[in-house]
Amino acid sequence: MTLIKSISGIRGTIGGKPGDGLSPLDVVKYSSAYARWAKDTTKKSKPTIVVGRDARISGAMFESLVCASLSGMGCNVVNIGLATTPTTELAVVKEKADGGIILTASHNPAQWNALKLLNGNGEFLSAVEGAKILDFAEAEDFVFADVYDLGSISEKDYLQAHVDHVLKLELVDVDAISKANFTVAFDAVNSVGGIAIPALLKALGVKNIVPINEQPSGYFAHVPEPLPENLIDTCKLVREQNVDVCFVVDPDVDRLSIISEDGSMFNEEYTLVAVADYVLSKKPGNTVSNLSSTRALRDITEKHGGTYTASAVGEVNVVTEMKATKAVIGGEGNGGVIYPASHYGRDALVGIALFLTHLAKSGKTCTELRKTYPNYFISKNKIELTPEIDVDVILVKMKEKYRNEQVNDIDGVKIDFEQEWVHLRKSNTEPIIRIYAESINQQSSVALAERIINEIKRLI
Structure with a gap:
C-alpha cells in the first residue's frame, strides 16, 4: 500500500x-x-x-x-x-x-x-x-x-455555472464553432468528463457528438493518464467514426489531450502550444510552463513578441510564476491549460472551447494545424523507486556529471543541450523518478532518455 x-x-x-x-x-x-x-x-x-x-x-x-x-x-x-x-x-x-x-x-x-x-x-x-x-x-x-x-x-x-462561465470568455467564439459544424468525439475514461464535456459541447453549438467511455462509473476503460500508449483503441475509434477532433481527459478533467481527424495524436504537449498560439494572436503577452514541457511554447511565445518563463513542476508553481510575469496563458505540457482570464487552474473545458474556436477560425484540419507548429519530440519515462534509494544523492551526482552543460536545479535537475534537453525529478504523486527528454526527432529523444536512464541505474 x-x-x-x-x-x-x-x-x-x-x-x-x-x-x-x-x-x-x-x-x-x-x-x-x-x-x-x-x-x-x-x-x-x-x-x-x-x-x-x-x-x-x-x-x-x-x-x-x-x-x-x-x-x-x-x-x-x-x-x-x-x-x-x-x-x-x-x-x-x-x-x-x-x-x-x-x-x-x-x-x-x-x-x-x-x-x-x-x-x-x-x-x-x-x-x-x-x-x-x-x-x-x-x-x-x-x-x-x-x-x-x-x-x-x-x-x-455547479456544472451549468462552469459551462456558462466558459461561454462568457471573450476569446471563445460560439458562433464560429457552431458554423464549423464539427463532429467531435470525446473519451472521458468513465469519469466526470462524461457529464461535463457533452454539456459544454452542446452549449458551444456542436451538434454531432461521439461519446467514448462516457459513463461515470469509475471503472476506467483504459489507464487513465491520457498518453498515446493508453489511447490506442480510442485512436482506432476516431479513424472509424470520421470525426474532426477527439478530446481525451483524465478522470478529474484538468488535463486535455487531442486526437486528430486521422486518428493520430495531436500530442498532449501541443494542447497548450495550440491554445497559446490562438490566445497570443488576440492578446499578446507572456507565457509560462514547467521545466518538463516542450520548447515549442517558447518558440510560439517569441513569435508573438512575448517572453517565455519556465517554472518548477506543479500547478501551484506554474501559477505563482504566471502571476509574477503577468502571463496571459500558461500551463503544463501534460495537457494542462491555465487561462487567467478564466481562473488560475488547469481546465480542460476552457481548453476545449479555446481549441475549437482556434480550429474553426483557422479553417484547417487538426493535422494541418499541428503541422504549423515547431516539431519537437518528448520521450517520457520513469524509474520505479524502492525505499532504500536516495534520489537526492542521485540528482546531485547527475548534476555534477553534466556541470559543463546548462543545468537548472530549481526542481530536480534539467540539463539543456544545444538541440535537446533532459529533466530528472522525483514525482510528488508517485514513488518514481521521472525522466523526460526532448529532441528534434523521436529517435534522438529516446536515445537521450535511454542514456540517462542507464546512467541513473548505474548509480542505484
Whole structure:
C-alpha cells in the first residue's frame, strides 16, 4: 500500500492499515487538519468549504468521510458531488467559500484516490500552507466541535455555472464553432468528463457528438493518464467514426489531450502550444510552463513578441510564476491549460472551447494545424523507486556529471543541450523518478532518455 503526503495533497492507494494506504482513518485525520487550518487562517468559527469529487470507485466513501469530518470540525460544507477539478475551483470562488477539497487522484489508476486542497481563491495551497496542514495532521492537533456547533452540509450542482462561465470568455467564439459544424468525439475514461464535456459541447453549438467511455462509473476503460500508449483503441475509434477532433481527459478533467481527424495524436504537449498560439494572436503577452514541457511554447511565445518563463513542476508553481510575469496563458505540457482570464487552474473545458474556436477560425484540419507548429519530440519515462534509494544523492551526482552543460536545479535537475534537453525529478504523486527528454526527432529523444536512464541505474 502507498500513502504520499505532500504540500499538493494527500494521495494513496485504498485500503491497508492506517498510515500505510489511504484508509478511512487517514481521510478523517487529514480532512480535520485542513479544517483546523481553515479556521486558523480565516479566524472564522464556521468557515465554508466546497467538496467535489471525480467518479472513481472510492469517491462516494471519501465524500461521506470528508463532509462528515468537516462538519464535525464545525465547518459548513457545500457538497457539489460529481464535478471536475476546475468546476470545484470555480465553485469555491462563486460560493465565496474559504477553501475546497477535491477528491481525485487525477491520472492515477482506480486503486488510488486523494485529497487535493484549495484556498479561498480556488487555487492550490502554497508550500507553507500545505506544510502547516501536515503538521496539524501528524500531531492530531485539532478539536472537534460540540453538538450545537456542528457545521451544515448542503448540496449544489455547479456544472451549468462552469459551462456558462466558459461561454462568457471573450476569446471563445460560439458562433464560429457552431458554423464549423464539427463532429467531435470525446473519451472521458468513465469519469466526470462524461457529464461535463457533452454539456459544454452542446452549449458551444456542436451538434454531432461521439461519446467514448462516457459513463461515470469509475471503472476506467483504459489507464487513465491520457498518453498515446493508453489511447490506442480510442485512436482506432476516431479513424472509424470520421470525426474532426477527439478530446481525451483524465478522470478529474484538468488535463486535455487531442486526437486528430486521422486518428493520430495531436500530442498532449501541443494542447497548450495550440491554445497559446490562438490566445497570443488576440492578446499578446507572456507565457509560462514547467521545466518538463516542450520548447515549442517558447518558440510560439517569441513569435508573438512575448517572453517565455519556465517554472518548477506543479500547478501551484506554474501559477505563482504566471502571476509574477503577468502571463496571459500558461500551463503544463501534460495537457494542462491555465487561462487567467478564466481562473488560475488547469481546465480542460476552457481548453476545449479555446481549441475549437482556434480550429474553426483557422479553417484547417487538426493535422494541418499541428503541422504549423515547431516539431519537437518528448520521450517520457520513469524509474520505479524502492525505499532504500536516495534520489537526492542521485540528482546531485547527475548534476555534477553534466556541470559543463546548462543545468537548472530549481526542481530536480534539467540539463539543456544545444538541440535537446533532459529533466530528472522525483514525482510528488508517485514513488518514481521521472525522466523526460526532448529532441528534434523521436529517435534522438529516446536515445537521450535511454542514456540517462542507464546512467541513473548505474548509480542505484
